[in-house]
Amino acid sequence: MEEVQTRFREGVLSHLEQLESLSHNLSVKQEQKRQEHEALDKMRETILKLRLQRDELKAKVSQQKQQLLALKVEEEVIPDPEDVAEGAQKAALEMRLAEVKGILEAYWLTGISGKMTKKGVCICISTAYEGTYLDTYNLDLVMQPTPRIVHHSVPPFIPLEKLAKTHLEKDLKQFLIVLFEHLNAYAGRKYQADQLQIFPGPFICGTLQRNSLCTLLSFEYNLKLEGRIYNFSAKLQYCDITRCLPTKAVVTCNENVPPIQDKLSSHSILFQQKPLHKALEIVRSEEETLNGTHSSLVE
Helix, strand or coil: CHHHHHHHHHHHHHHHHHHHHHHHHHHHHHHHHHHHHHHHHHHHHHHHHHHHHHHHHHHHHHHHHHHHHHHHHHHHCCCCHHHHHHHHHHHHHHHHHHHHHHHHHHHHHHCEEEEECCCEEEEEEEEEECCEEEEEEEEEEECCCCCEEEEECCCCCCCHHHHHHHHHCCCHHHHHHHHHHHHHHHHHHHHHHHHHHCCCCCCEEEEEEECCCCCEEEEEEEEEECCEEEEEEEEEECCCCCCCCCCEEEEEECCCCHHHHHHHHHHHHHHHHCCHHHHHHHHHHHHHHHHHHHHHHHC
16 A cells, blocks of 8 residues: 555656646747847847938938039029029929838838829838738828828828827838837737637637727636636736737636636736737647646546
C-alpha cells in the first residue's frame, strides 16, 4: 500500500513539473514575440521618418529650381504685372500639385495612394491588420486657393473635420499620416471584433457588445478548470484611438476561488498584448493543456 502511495505522489509531482515547464515555455515565447513586435514597430517608425526626410529634401530642391527659373525670366524680360500675378498663381498651383505627387509617391507602400485630378488630387487610404487587407477610404481634395476636402468616404465617427482643421492646410503630409493612423487602427479593432463573433466552438458565450468606433468591447467566455466550467467576463477599453490593442482590460469571474484568481490577471495582460482572437486561442489552448493533464492524473 505504501509503495502505491509513493508512486502516486511521484506521478503527481512529475505532472506538476510538466505544468511548470509548460507555463515557463509559454511565458518565454510570449516575451520573445512581444520583443519582435516592438523591434518591428521601431523599424517601421524609422522607415517613415526617413521617407519624410526624403520628401522634404525633394520639396526643397523643387522650390530652389522654381526660384532659379523665376530669376532667369526676370533677367530676360520685364513682364506685365497681370501676367506676373497669373503666372505666380499658376506656378504656386503647380508647385503644390508637385508636392502632393511627391507625397503620394513616398507613401504608397504604407497604404496611402492617389491620382491627380484637374483641380487637386483623389487620395485612397487602404487599411490592413496582421497581414489581412481590410477596408479602403477615399478623399477628393481641391488644392486652390487652400487645400480642402470636397468628397470623402470616411466614417462619421472618425474626427476628420478636426484633423483637417489642425493639419490639412499647414502640413498635408502630417494630415495623411494622422488620418491613416485613425483609419487603420479602427479597421484593426473592427477586424478583431468580427473575428471574435465567428470564433469556433462553444468557447465564446453570449453576444459581443461594442460601440461604433470599436473602442469599447465586452464579451463572455467559458473556461473548464479542474473539471468545472467557469464563466469569465471581459471588458476592453481603447483610450488611444490610434491603437489596435486595448489600453485597459478588465476580466472578472462569477466565482472567486484560487484556480481563478491567477487566470484573471494573466488573461487581462494577454488581452492587452495580443490581438483579441489570438489571445483567446492561447486561453483556449491553456484550457486543453490543463484538462489533458488533469485527466491523466485521474487515470
